Amino acid sequence: MGVSIEPDPVLVRVENLRKLYPLRENVFKALFRRASARAVHAVDGVTFDIRRGEVVGLAGESGSGKTTTGMILALMERPTAGTFLFEGTDPFRLSTAERKAFRRKTQIIFQDPYQTLNPRLHVGNTVMEPLEIHRIGRSRRERREKVQAALVAAGLPENLVDRYPHELSGGQRQRVAIARAIVLEPKFIVADEPVSMLDVSVRSGVMNVMLRLKREMGVTFLFISHDLGVTRYMCDRIAIMYLGRIMEFGTREQVIGDPHHPYTRILLSAVPVPEPGYGRKRIKVEGEIPNAVDLPPGCRFAPRCPMAGDLCRQVEPDLEPIGTDHLVACHFRKEALRPENRVRETARA
Amino acid sequence: MSETLLDVRHLKMHFRLPGGWVRAVDDVSFSLDRGQTIGLVGESGCGKTSAALAVINLLPENGHIRGGEVLFDGRNIAVLTDEEMRSFRWRRIAIIFQGAMNALNPVYRVGDQLMDALMLHEKTLSRRQARERVAGLWAHVGLEPSRMDHYPHEYSGGMKQRAMIAMALLCNPDLIICDEPTTALDVVIQDQIIEKLKELQKEYRQGMIIISHDISVIAETCDKTAVMYGGKVVEYGQTAEIFRNPTHPYTIGLLRSFPSLHGALRELVTIPGEPPDLLAPPPGCRFAGRCPVAMEVCRRDPEPPARDIPAASPPAGAPVTAAPAGEHQCFCHLAGSVRPDDIDFQRGRWV
Numbered sequence: 081m082g083v084s085i086e087p088d089p090v091l092v093r094v095e096n097l098r099k100l101y102p103l104r105e106n107v108f109k110a111l112f113r114r115a116s117a118r119a120v121h122a123v124d125g126v127t128f129d130i131r132r133g134e135v136v137g138l139a140g141e142s143g144s145g146k147t148t149t150g151m152i153l154a155l156m157e158r159p160t161a162g163t164f165l166f167e168g169t170d171p172f173r174l175s176t177a178e179r180k181a182f183r184r185k186t187q188i189i190f191q192d193p194y195q196t197l198n199p200r201l202h203v204g205n206t207v208m209e210p211l212e213i214h215r216i217g218r219s220r221r222e223r224r225e226k227v228q229a230a231l232v233a234a235g236l237p238e239n240l241v242d243r244y245p246h247e248l249s250g251g252q253r254q255r256v257a258i259a260r261a262i263v264l265e266p267k268f269i270v271a272d273e274p275v276s277m278l279d280v281s282v283r284s285g286v287m288n289v290m291l292r293l294k295r296e297m298g299v300t301f302l303f304i305s306h307d308l309g310v311t312r313y314m315c316d317r318i319a320i321m322y323l324g325r326i327m328e329f330g331t332r333e334q335v336i337g338d339p340h341h342p343y344t345r346i347l348l349s350a351v352p353v354p355e356p357g358y359g360r361k362r363i364k365v366e367g368e369i370p371n372a373v374d375l376p377p378g379c380r381f382a383p384r385c386p387m388a389g390d391l392c393r394q395v396e397p398d399l400e401p402i403g404t405d406h407l408v409a410c411h412f413r414k415e416a417l418r419p420e421n422r423v424r425e426t427a428r429a
Numbered sequence: 430m431s432e433t434l435l436d437v438r439h440l441k442m443h444f445r446l447p448g449g450w451v452r453a454v455d456d457v458s459f460s461l462d463r464g465q466t467i468g469l470v471g472e473s474g475c476g477k478t479s480a481a482l483a484v485i486n487l488l489p490e491n492g493h494i495r496g497g498e499v500l501f502d503g504r505n506i507a508v509l510t511d512e513e514m515r516s517f518r519w520r521r522i523a524i525i526f527q528g529a530m531n532a533l534n535p536v537y538r539v540g541d542q543l544m545d546a547l548m549l550h551e552k553t554l555s556r557r558q559a560r561e562r563v564a565g566l567w568a569h570v571g572l573e574p575s576r577m578d579h580y581p582h583e584y585s586g587g588m589k590q591r592a593m594i595a596m597a598l599l600c601n602p603d604l605i606i607c608d609e610p611t612t613a614l615d616v617v618i619q620d621q622i623i624e625k626l627k628e629l630q631k632e633y634r635q636g637m638i639i640i641s642h643d644i645s646v647i648a649e650t651c652d653k654t655a656v657m658y659g660g661k662v663v664e665y666g667q668t669a670e671i672f673r674n675p676t677h678p679y680t681i682g683l684l685r686s687f688p689s690l691h692g693a694l695r696e697l698v699t700i701p702g703e704p705p706d707l708l709a710p711p712p713g714c715r716f717a718g719r720c721p722v723a724m725e726v727c728r729r730d731p732e733p734p735a736r737d738i739p740a741a742s743p744p745a746g747a748p749v750t751a752a753p754a755g756e757h758q759c760f761c762h763l764a765g766s767v768r769p770d771d772i773d774f775q776r777g778r779w780v
Binding site for chain 2: 141306313357
């Protein structure tokens with residue numbers, strides 16, 4: 081009897097990932113402060129995994145570190161510490177040549193389709209460029225066929241091939257960016273706010289294209305967005321980030337429908353509802369997300385948290401499970417489960 | 430109690446280009462009572478910002494009002510000279526521009542900038558009096574008074590937006606126009622700003638025009654809504670009515686393409702195609718080219734006239750309030766005979 085080897089269901093594994101950007105203070109300060117160089121803790125100990133064929137969302141406010149995390153996973157930034165494994169390999173330990181070959185497996189889609197397309201290349205060449213860089217396809221005809229297939233998969237009419245970016249609408253440009261990303265048939269795509277600049281009626285089309293790529297081609301996504309409605313629509317699992325750390329991670333139903341971390345609840349309660357007279361209950365919060373240079377001791381959300389106690393201001397909580405797939409970084413994660421505490425929290429709203 | 434503050438009638442504002450006139454605002458009508466908020470909602474290029482700029486006659490050189498009137502407190506302000514309008518603006522009508530937080534001068538203290546603006550409009554004020562007035566507003570919009578002496582770069586985005594709201598309130602205007610007031614802000618800050626605007630409005634009872642592409646912001650803040658498309662209002666009325674009973678295919682598409690955090694997760698629709706070229710708009714309905722249920726008559730002039738939509742029956746349990754007639758209008762030949770679930774946007778046809 082042969083032993084069948086199941087492929088590891090986890091495609092991407094990230095453990096204790098850190099990215100610090102040292103502050104360039106002036107010479108004078110540097111002289112007297114010597115070794116104690118301060119840094120922006122953009123990503124500060126992030127652990128999660130992405131399974132094959134799923135869309136994992138990173139959500140949070142500006143400055144939460146979601147884009148930096150995405151840049152590391154797209155191999156565009158080197159982490160300061162921690163591990164990043166893609167199919168069990170750490171791409172940052174590969175040689176340059178090996179890493180180039182590796183890059184084919186991961187692609188990225190950026191927010192601004194007006195800035196990420198070369199204005200001098202028409203659509204066909206834009207989408208063909210990755211094939212040429214990686215020397216894929218034996219003939220020009222073969223490449224052209226791949227380009228056509230990618231354009232169709234991105235929902236673009238084929239006659240757009242010889243158009244230039246300025247002739248396209250925002251939605252079309254973002255579809256070109258998607259076509260350029262999928263022409264290499266990557267396993268994994270980091271999509272960083274891919275629909276934030278698009279109008280609502282166009283945005284849904286671009287999201288549906290990505291969901292179809294996931295469904296029909298098995299592409300795995302890391303989907304970064306500040307918009308929780310968009311995140312809910314796109315993602316199987318969602319991580320809520322705050323100041324470089326994950327506060328809560330779980331399935332869409334768990335994080336949106338049954339949030340446990342006070343920050344997640346505050347974030348969700350701030351989203352306006354497109355139903356007049358819905359009577360949304362806000363949970364009030366003081367202040368704004370602070371800078372990631374001088375982090376408070378203990379839980380980094382404690383200074384703004386309506387529930388914080390002494391423990392929260394001293395000990396940083398780890399991301400710990402409270403149910404299958406559902407992780408929360410809060411000392412109150414268990415207490416928060418008790419109904420009476422929930423009532424108390426809503427009464428505060 | 431109905432006290433009409435603003436009555437915009439058949440307003441036309443076009444931009445002159447070498448190739449002709451861009452009909453950015455084309456026969457737009459809406460009205461607003463004191464203490465009321467109206468939302469202008471639509472996508473990029475639909476004319477919502479242009480409509481607001483036309484209301485206060487703050488137009489680029491090639492923008493011309495080519496018809497209609499803007500009755501403000503019963504007086505047509507569309508015909509005022511620049512000089513007359515200048516004293517009108519800010520005192521009676523203030524505007525918070527899109528990305529206004531970037532409009533603060535980086536080399537002056539924020540408080541000083543507001544004091545200068547105030548003293549320009551109320552020339553009798555001494556510097557000390559101006560400072561007191563500004564300091565009072567500071568607390569009102571939720572800023573620390575000590576912040577007055579800080580520079581814009583020491584402010585976060587939310588704080589700058591609060592300062593801009595304070596600036597708009599300086600002369601206690603009757604009407605405030607907010608162009609995408611929260612678009613660049615994070616959700617928690619957005620929520621704080623929206624709450625603040627509503628709170629201030631309750632207190633000062635100004636009229637407010639909110640321009641937004643975000644239907645959820647409109648749903649929560651506006652008493653009335655005008656849905657705009659291609660330089661025209663396509664649906665207009667009480668916000669609750671429009672959201673409960675959308676009748677224009679464009680409104681229906683807009684509502685069904687919005688990803689909400691609440692309710693069942695259903696596939697979002699996409700409206701295929703592109704908005705019309707306003708330099709040479711197609712005859713008939715401007716939306717016909719993208720409308721899944723367009724008929725022959727929709728592509729012919731004249732444009733579909735306004736139709737009154739009877740108030741939808743409120744959901745069970747809700748208090749019964751009869752909406753007065755004329756409170757919900759739809760500019761569509763099919764108005765009233767097409768329901769949201771009748772349209773298949775994906776295949777572009779009736780279900």
